[in-house]
Amino acid sequence: MLIKRREFLQLGSLATSSFLVPKFLKAFEGAGKLETGNKVLVVLQLSGGNDGLNTVIPVRNDIYYRERPKLGIAKNKSLTLSSEAGIHPELTCLKALYDEGNLAILNQVGYPNPDRSHFRSMDIWQTASGSNEYRNTGWIGRWLDAQCDHCDKPTQALEIDDMLSLALSGDRMKGIALHDPARLYNASRDPFFRQILQSGNAHPAADSNNYLFQVMAETISGADYIFEQSKLHPSLAAYPDTEIGKRFKTIASLICSGINTRVYYLSLGSFDTHVNQEDRQQKLFVELNAAIQAFVSDLKSNHRFHEVMLMTFSEFGRRVAQNASGGTDHGTASNMFLISGALKKAGLLNGMPDLSNLSDGDLQYQLDFRSVYATILNKWLDADDGKILGAKFEQMDFI
């Protein structure tokens, strides 16, 4: 998007009077709060390929126990979901959410011709592409593009990380990545940067230069806005003292501040359990469980749980059979969780994986992940899913 010279002059004059406040933020000054019913999506990426079969366990499946004599989780150790399914013993909070009807579980989610490279498969999930095409933009980034055809609202999608994922990178718009609001604010505070923006762009005709100025202005004003918002309603709830716990706390504080952010993105890893899977996955689940528990209870006590949808995914699952090192190797389809106080359908939405119908020792996907994206884009973010994904995928009924 081009920022016209005139707009920059306006930006400059604002900066001399108060702070550097671009037009789009001016608009927020009156109505600081999100309108009620403005829904928020939180995407949690489980990096490294989480073993779906030891997450939601097919407790009545002989093939599962035959292929995993050592790694298989016994029925009486798992937490019971149904006669067919148990959940990993450390995921107590998810079990509780399941029982109260606030957790939907999707099994065997994947895509055709699966790729077993972490990076490539993660790209496919983040860009929502087919495995035979390379896209340079992410699905949330394209949502930003579509959302903001004539405006600039980079704070609509935030990633809690030092680096921005491809998922949040659009053609013209990109989300903002921040480890925490204070660090981003400190990094942007240098008065020299504000002086540069005030002096303006010497080459308004040059596309590249305009783009740099646009990103710089958005980052600096976004940093101010996020920092101010983060102080409005800091979460008082107790969160575990882990990186993922802190990140969820940051998100809860921002959600409750009424900031205009609609999508948050964060990740936990590494779930790449080739070796010693039992120990590694358990430790990660302990962290995950405690963080989600704190987050959900925080949202509930602030009456926001019905406005928030937490979605988890991983780039692939693991092979059905265990390997010789107490682990599992890269597989294909895996599961997704949807957690919200507003689910129209909860529980095990599409049954348990079919282990009798494998392809070369791997699960065959039954549900295309882009159907889940399409549903969320359409029904949760009120967006044109076909335009953003480049094709129509079947709508689901959990929202």
Next chain:
Amino acid sequence: MWRAGFGPSADQFKQIRNQSSGKLFRSMLEACQKAPVLFDVADSGLKAMVMAARNNPFPQRRNFSPEEKKDLRKQSVQDIKTLNVRWLQEMTDTDAQLREKMSLFWHGHFASKTANIFYDQELLNIIRQHALGNFRDLLFSVSKSASMIQFLNNNQNRKDHPNENFARELMELFTLGRGNYTEQDVKESARAFTGWGTRLAGGFEFRERQHDPGGKIFLGRTGNFSGDDILEILLGEKQTAIFITRKIYRFFVNDQADENRVSELATAFYDNGYDIQKLMESIFSSDWFYDDINIGAHIKSPVEWIVGIRRQLPQDIGNPEVQVLLQRLLGQVLFNPPNVAGWPGGKHWIDSSSLMLRLRFPQIMYSADTILATPKDDDDLMMGLLEESARRRREMNRAGQIIHTRIHWETCTDQFRESKEEYLIPDIRQWLLQCGTAINNDSLKSFLNLSGRDSLIQSAIIRIMSTPEYQLC
């Protein structure tokens, strides 16, 4: 100099001021006429292991215990970092700037990642040898490199089970571009490449028994084509010259390709039998290359940016691997392209985090401060090797990484000795930027250290490097 190389070095201010661009380019070209020094950074223990196993036809599967495999992988990942830093050093120091720049282009064009130091090194050396040579030689050598054969699964391409990966990418990304071939062409040519294989230490091997010698129909021609024949047919297609020329134009001239110019250049490239140096000469000696629309239109890639800073501010980096961290944070790690399509480049380099890091880095470097950021994990490279305890330490200790560097300021400040007081800042601007900044000298001065001439020069350089315009060339 930024386009044909990695920017002027610390002592070239006078040269760029006094020499015509034509003369400058000719001297750059002359510097590329010597053959490059090939890299050889692999660990000696690793070499010995691989040499011992080299006669085994499938060494990866047998011969090594799980422990040995783990050590091999770890050492290999470490050596690839060494190769990365070694290449950056070459880009910084060499006079053969155009060759290394051209190699960086081909490194992105023939994108491959293997986590095998021997393969990565072999491919890079092939590319550097042919970077300005003939595209035919380059295409043949790259196609037969161990890196490409493994990365695009030609190793698994056998008569009874053809694997189409290489054949497809060869046409889509290396020669014709999308839309200029059919699925049938992919299938038929994949059969022609059956039997192409490689060994653990690198090098091409043709496995006759796995080759499918039968008849094939490819791009409308019929014959018992071999892999070599397919490459020849592709080179015979003018579309290959057009596709390559357009990509070069977008990399070296302007992200927005001018199709008339591309077409003219491609015709000459094709008629010259794919002479790369001649193509580059006609680009850099043309008048239109210096048109306003092309100046400052290119967003420097992270590697161009890192090397450019090092050329302008010569320095000893105590912990050179910090440059790999920077590459990760900025989104371009050598030998680790996002996928076989290479780095998308242009605006894709810039988001809020990468831009802020670029703008703040000169100051961080100046004060030997900490880079307060942690890159994302790369599970493909770690392969589940990161121990749980190490992960926890990383998670809890996110204090960042300090850059230990000593800048040789004398070399920089010396070249401005003759600049008069009032021209000092304009001269520094001219040396650092391809296009001006709007910030005026008086505003700039209020951010500088005015306690002496040297400190003024130093702080001016650091500040100007912290502008959006410094990201462009």
